[in-house]
Amino acid sequence: MSNDRFSEIAKWFETLSPTALASVGEIYASDAVFIDPFNELKGLASIRAVYQHMFDTLVRPRFVITKSVSTLQSGFMTWDFLFECRGQSMCISGCTQFELNAAGLIKLHQDYWDPAQQIYEKIPLLGSVLRLLRRKLALPVQKI
Numbered sequence: 001m002s003n004d005r006f007s008e009i010a011k012w013f014e015t016l017s018p019t020a021l022a023s024v025g026e027i028y029a030s031d032a033v034f035i036d037p038f039n040e041l042k043g044l045a046s047i048r049a050v051y052q053h054m055f056d057t058l059v060r061p062r063f064v065i066t067k068s069v070s071t072l073q074s075g076f077m078t079w080d081f082l083f084e085c086r087g088q089s090m091c092i093s094g095c096t097q098f099e100l101n102a103a104g105l106i107k108l109h110q111d112y113w114d115p116a117q118q119i120y121e122k123i124p125l126l127g128s129v130l131r132l133l134r135r136k137l138a139l140p141v142q143k144i
Contacts, residue, residue, distance in 0.1 A: 003053070003070050004080055006075045006077075007014065007068070009075075009077075009106065010077060014064065016051065016062070017055075018055045022052055024048045024086070026105075028099050029106060029107045031107070032105070032106050034046070034047045034110075035108075035109070035110040035111065035112075036050075047109075058083040059084035059085065060082075061082070062082050063079050063081055064082065065077050065078070065079050066079060066080060073100040074098065075098045077095065077096050077098070078093070079093070079094060080093050081094065092113055093113065094112055094113025095111070095112045095113070096109060096111050
């Protein structure tokens, strides 16, 4: 598998739109597994549904791929996920691990990002409790 395939996958994510969901079978294997902090799904219909839910619930969601590293059938991409929610611009940064099958389709998509820091801490009452907890658990040193 060449790095060209991961470039194609990155472009698909950066240009993802509701109409592009029709081509999810050109990116994901029929038995693909998708894991993120909120979901553990299997199959094209479930994967298409998670992206459709994203478009249904968020305003102008989009991915910006910041780095891509791949070898043969494995790859990692770091990204910024930009969207608006309740009139506020949001950015979630994370990383995705991809495993491709022999046909170059994604068989494993696993997202890594911190929902506590990037979402929950922004909720007024819950956020103040989580920020306090984070300060209590952190090593008391100066940040770089």
